[in-house]
Amino acid sequence: MRLLWRAVVGLCLALATWATAGAQDVRSPDAALAQVLEEARASCGQPNPDRLVKVLCGGTLRIGVRDYYPLFSTRDGEKRDGYELDIADAIADRLGVKLEFVRVNAASRIPLLAEDRIDLVIATMGHNTQRDSQVRFVRPHYYQSETTVVGPRAAIVASWLDMPGRTVCATVGNGSNAELVSHDVRLMLFDEAGVLPGKLRDGTCQLAAQDDSFFAYYFTEPDFAAAFSQKFGFAQVPWGMAVARTGSDRLARALDLMSQIFHRDGVFLDIARKHHISTNFLREQQAVWKRIDCDTATGSTNQACILPALDADLEPTSFAARVSTFESWINAKTGTSILLPMLKTVPAWSLFLGGVANSLILIAGALLSTLVFALLLGGAQAAPWRLLHWPAHALTVVLQSSPIVLTLVIAAALAREFFDFSDVVALGAAIMALGLVNGSNAGQAISEAVATVRAEDARDGVRRGHRFRRAVGRSSSQLVSFLVNAAKGTPIASFIGAPELLSALTDITSFSTGRVTTYWLLLIFYIVVVMAVVWLCGRLQHWLARSYAT
Amino acid sequence: MSPALQQVLATFLPLFLRGMAVNFEIAAIALVVGLALGLLFAFARLARGLLGALSATVTGLMRAAPTFVVMFFLLNALPRNASLFGIPIDLSGVMAVAISLVPYSAAYVADNAVQALAQLRQGSALAALLFLPNLTRAFFVLVMSSGAGAAIGVNEGIAVILHQAEQLPDIEDKLALFAVGIALFGVPLQAAFYLIRVLQARLSRVMIRRHVKA
Numbered sequence: 001m002r003l004l005w006r007a008v009v010g011l012c013l014a015l016a017t018w019a020t021a022g023a024q025d026v027r028s029p030d031a032a033l034a035q036v037l038e039e040a041r042a043s044c045g046q047p048n049p050d051r052l053v054k055v056l057c058g059g060t061l062r063i064g065v066r067d068y069y070p071l072f073s074t075r076d077g078e079k080r081d082g083y084e085l086d087i088a089d090a091i092a093d094r095l096g097v098k099l100e101f102v103r104v105n106a107a108s109r110i111p112l113l114a115e116d117r118i119d120l121v122i123a124t125m126g127h128n129t130q131r132d133s134q135v136r137f138v139r140p141h142y143y144q145s146e147t148t149v150v151g152p153r154a155a156i157v158a159s160w161l162d163m164p165g166r167t168v169c170a171t172v173g174n175g176s177n178a179e180l181v182s183h184d185v186r187l188m189l190f191d192e193a194g195v196l197p198g199k200l201r202d203g204t205c206q207l208a209a210q211d212d213s214f215f216a217y218y219f220t221e222p223d224f225a226a227a228f229s230q231k232f233g234f235a236q237v238p239w240g241m242a243v244a245r246t247g248s249d250r251l252a253r254a255l256d257l258m259s260q261i262f263h264r265d266g267v268f269l270d271i272a273r274k275h276h277i278s279t280n281f282l283r284e285q286q287a288v289w290k291r292i293d294c295d296t297a298t299g300s301t302n303q304a305c306i307l308p309a310l311d312a313d314l315e316p317t318s319f320a321a322r323v324s325t326f327e328s329w330i331n332a333k334t335g336t337s338i339l340l341p342m343l344k345t346v347p348a349w350s351l352f353l354g355g356v357a358n359s360l361i362l363i364a365g366a367l368l369s370t371l372v373f374a375l376l377l378g379g380a381q382a383a384p385w386r387l388l389h390w391p392a393h394a395l396t397v398v399l400q401s402s403p404i405v406l407t408l409v410i411a412a413a414l415a416r417e418f419f420d421f422s423d424v425v426a427l428g429a430a431i432m433a434l435g436l437v438n439g440s441n442a443g444q445a446i447s448e449a450v451a452t453v454r455a456e457d458a459r460d461g462v463r464r465g466h467r468f469r470r471a472v473g474r475s476s477s478q479l480v481s482f483l484v485n486a487a488k489g490t491p492i493a494s495f496i497g498a499p500e501l502l503s504a505l506t507d508i509t510s511f512s513t514g515r516v517t518t519y520w521l522l523l524i525f526y527i528v529v530v531m532a533v534v535w536l537c538g539r540l541q542h543w544l545a546r547s548y549a550t
Numbered sequence: 551m552s553p554a555l556q557q558v559l560a561t562f563l564p565l566f567l568r569g570m571a572v573n574f575e576i577a578a579i580a581l582v583v584g585l586a587l588g589l590l591f592a593f594a595r596l597a598r599g600l601l602g603a604l605s606a607t608v609t610g611l612m613r614a615a616p617t618f619v620v621m622f623f624l625l626n627a628l629p630r631n632a633s634l635f636g637i638p639i640d641l642s643g644v645m646a647v648a649i650s651l652v653p654y655s656a657a658y659v660a661d662n663a664v665q666a667l668a669q670l671r672q673g674s675a676l677a678a679l680l681f682l683p684n685l686t687r688a689f690f691v692l693v694m695s696s697g698a699g700a701a702i703g704v705n706e707g708i709a710v711i712l713h714q715a716e717q718l719p720d721i722e723d724k725l726a727l728f729a730v731g732i733a734l735f736g737v738p739l740q741a742a743f744y745l746i747r748v749l750q751a752r753l754s755r756v757m758i759r760r761h762v763k764a
Contacts, residue, residue, distance in 0.1 A: 406708055406735075495701050502619060
């Protein structure tokens with residue numbers, strides 16, 4: 001009886017253990033993955049297969065990868081190497097399929113998914129809210145980068161406080177450009193990140209901002225590491241594998257589960273160590289995915305376990321919808337694609353309005369300062385006293401000898417010595433520099449006219465009044481041409497950080513689309529403004545000649 | 551002179567001269583292209599009628615186009631795969647700056663050529679010859695304007711000065727380096743302007759003498 005009792009208890013315990021183990025197994029990502037793959041394989045041959053079925057039944061997974069992103073994905077002939085390629089291998093192993101690599105870049109990776117030319121993209125793609133509407137990101141993320149500011153070791157840059165007014169080389173479309181711009185940084189834009197290290201080496205760029213993952217390779221080179229250092233980082237962004245938004249639900253689910261398992265089991269971590277990339281993020285993620293609340297079949301949807309996408313959505317303007325309608329209408333009527341990014345988001349609209357206002361202030365200020373300096377320096381150069389004449393003449397020669405860009409830089413450097421950097425200081429320095437350069441030339445013309453007026457008076461033996469006024473009238477054409485020149489020169493003020501329209505639109509295009517339309521508008525704006533200045537100056541010249549010249 | 555400035559100046563001159571050669575290269579390209587276009591516009595303007603009006607309008611637009619804006623326009627608004635007569639256009643920084651200066655140089659050449667051609671029609675060949683010193687003046691204005699290339703990473707003279715100045719911590723040293731840069735730009739410029747004035751004076755004297763004889 002005791003034996004029978006023991007046997008019954010033992011059987012019950014065994015059954016309970018089996019049942020518990022079975023229940024745990026069903027909740028684990030491993031079991032869920034096995035179930036998803038089994039169901040998909042069973043669907044081979046059925047009509048309207050989804051992408052997972054096509055991959056498993058076709059035996060090939062088409063992955064979009066980059067050809068040159070050192071440490072992450074590089075290609076040398078037929079040989080590919082990098083962190084992302086080993087992840088692709090690990091996924092193909094789990095699925096039991098062959099890999100077919102397709103070259104992608106930042107611009108093509110999303111369209112290729114949408115066009116069904118690839119099944120999956122693993123190509124250094126940051127997961128942000130804008131891209132969420134274009135592709136389905138695999139969760140959890142397989143890496144995280146941040147934008148790092150790199151510069152010569154000697155450069156004293158430690159935080160945002162040291163950044164206003166500096167020029168930073170960056171790539172067009174980089175998500176962190178908007179943040180750089182918001183800290184009064186001037187951008188020098190390039191299409192490809194690959195040129196940045198070379199531009200740092202040859203001195204074209206004093207600072208460059210790009211993903212730390214990109215610079216990681218270059219810092220493995222002793223000479224680069226000896227010359228440059230990472231100054232500070234910002235804008236952490238998780239990297240995600242992605243599939244198409246339609247027809248890929250089960251493929252995405254399988255990859256979600258696989259990604260969980262790879263984190264938990266240290267697969268990502270081992271691959272990262274093999275390729276000598278930073279492992280901080282992956283170690284943190286391994287700890288997360290080992291937690292019992294995350295290591296479940298539903299872990300990839302648990303907000304306590306996954307990371308949010310970087311919020312890259314910019315607040316739209318109240319009239320953004322009407323602008324989009326207008327763009328579509330133009331496209332439909334003319335076949336021309338016009339994009340007006342400066343009207344669609346609040347930050348871009350604010351930059352645009354500020355740029356237009358500052359440009360008009362700059363032009364008005366440059367015209368006024370040119371006129372004032374022309375009269376002052378013209379009067380001083382025409383003065384009979386050498387103490388006044390020679391310094392004015394020397395200043396004119398120096399200003400004529402200095403290219404306008406250099407004069408602007410000198411004015412900005414001096415302004416910084418006396419004031420804290422601000423938009424007003426930059427505008428003020430630009431107005432002074434443009435006024436001095438053009439005013440000195442116009443002043444020289446006035447002084448030469450004074451000499452002719454004097455000579456005529458001497459020849460005729462009379463002393464007519466208002467010599468200076470007559471000289472101004474006589475040199476009116478020169479004066480007007482330098483006033484026009486001053487107005488035309490105002491866009492150069494963007495070089496020293498003056499927030500005029502060129503500067504504002506360059507900033508806008510660094511984080512939005514529509515570069516072509518934007519620069520067309522810029523060109524038209526300045527040509528119209530300069531022509532208006534030419535017309536106004538023509539009236540001024542006519543008035544001066546009529547009122548003063550005799 | 552501070553040790554930092556001494557160190558910079560020790561290597562500055564060869565770097566600057568290499569950079570200045572780029573300034574001259576840009577100016578030469580801009581002048582040659584501007585000369586060809588400007589002469590075409592000048593002849594078209596003298597033709598009067600619709601062609602003349604069109605030429606005058608285009609010249610006016612080119613005169614009003616700011617170089618700096620044109621440069622950024624060329625770099626950003628031209629399609630990446632642009633081609634001219636089937637030849638792909640790969641716009642380098644130097645070419646972008648040079649072409650951005652073309653509207654100025656073409657308008658300048660057109661204006662001066664119209665004046666010279668008018669003088670020639672009036673029988674004053676020597677007055678028409680003033681076109682040549684004016685062309686030299688335009689060349690040096692273009693050399694000075696080519697410094698705009700520093701904004702797009704062209705390694706010309708101004709860019710060299712600015713890069714070297716970045717290595718100097720003190721404003722006094724920076725200003726001293728800027729002064730050296732101005733002198734190096736200024737000496738050839740002022741010498742050229744002096745020669746232009748001499749040439750113009752000689753031409754004027756010859757013209758007056760011929761006029762008196764006639």
